[in-house]
Structures are given as structure tokens and as C-alpha cells.
Amino acid sequence: MATNKIEKSKTALPTLKAKYSFFEDVYDVVRQIPKGRVTSYGAIAQYLGTKLSARMVGWAMNGSHTVSPYVPAHRVVNRNGMLSGKAHFDTPTQMQELLEQENIKIVKETIIDFEKIFWDPCNELSF
Template sequence: MAKDKSGFFNDVYEVVKLIPPGRVTSYGAIAAYLGSKGSARMVGWAMNASHGNKDVPAHRVVNRNGMLTGKSHFDQKNPMEERLLEEGIEVKDEKILRFKEVFWDPSKELEL
């Protein structure tokens, strides 16, 4: 039986809370870890819905190429790029530099 959307969103948030500062992951990596490989877009919806919840570091979730695709959902006072820079992640032209080095794969880092 499939989980409802709010259950899936909560699972996404629990994974995102585990991403260490100075590391990032992708929507697809979270979806794959949760056993929903084709649900990267739904992870993106969860990230969009998480803004306002300071416990969920949504700025650490980017697309599979390291692009800051969720940047428009952050307030202008503390945008996504600024938060990443504060954690030592370099960004140029809305893309994370050395993406492979800072990538955090929940399927490898966490045990199911």
C-alpha cells in the first residue's frame, strides 16, 4: 500500500535533516533511498512545502547536476546560495562547484 503524500513528505524531511553541513544531495538520491526512484519531482514538492520549517535544511537539496533549482523558493534575506556559501560550498552560475566531492548519497551514508 502506497504512503499518502504527507507521509512521503515527512520521510523526505527526516532524510534531509540528516544531510551534514557542507554537503548536498539530490532530489533523485532521496527518492531512491526512500524506495521511490521515480519520485524525484515529488521530493522537490516536499522541499517547496518545507520552507518555513527551519528544521529542514532544504538548501542542501539540488538537482542531479548540482544546479540550485529550488532557489526561487527561498526568501530574499537568506537565499539558497548564501546558505550554501556559509557552509563552505562554492557556487558559480547557480551550480555547485566540485559537486561530486560534496555530494552526500543517503543510500551509501545511511542504513535502511
């Protein structure tokens, strides 16, 4: 529902003046990902109605570090189940470790049984 307020950030956050931005929605959806489950940028994009722009979701996540509450960005991977965003964490290994703490197995930066733990906001969250 995007009721969270965007922190007045530095310069990196876009559309700050707009009352609404899909950035908030992205964060909101990501926060609702159950522990031990993961989703993909494309799934979030599809939920937001911009499935053709999954890149924007990833772009939005770039500001996930500046928002509150915490956004479990480690639960969001690309459609292949690869930890494509690990490089954007504090440490390159943090993303994998966080996932492993949730009983998610990772080999070669790719989630094992990705399809089984995949959480589709369009299907699970429904609106």
C-alpha cells in the same frame, strides 16, 4: 524515521490525514544531511524507494517551510548540482549564501565539486 509531526498547515500540505507520508521522510532525510554536504532530489527519492518520482521529493520540499524543525532545503539540489530551488526561498540569493556559509562554492547557481560533497542517503545513511 518520520517521527516528526506535520504542522497542521494551511492548505498546501497534502496527505495530512494519513499517519504516514513520504513528506516526513523527505524532511527527515534532508535534516540529516551533514553540514557542508549536499544531495539531490533523485538520491532522496531513491532512498525512499520512489526513485522514479524524484519530482515528488521536490514537491515535498515545497512544504518544507511549514515544518519544524528547520529543513536545510538549501542542501538539496538537482542531479546537476544546480540550485533549482532557490526561487522558493525567501530570497533568490538565500540558498546560495547558505551554501557558501558551509564552504560550498557556487558559480552560476551551480555547485562546484558537486560530486565531492555529494551525500547519498542510500550510501551514507543506510536505512
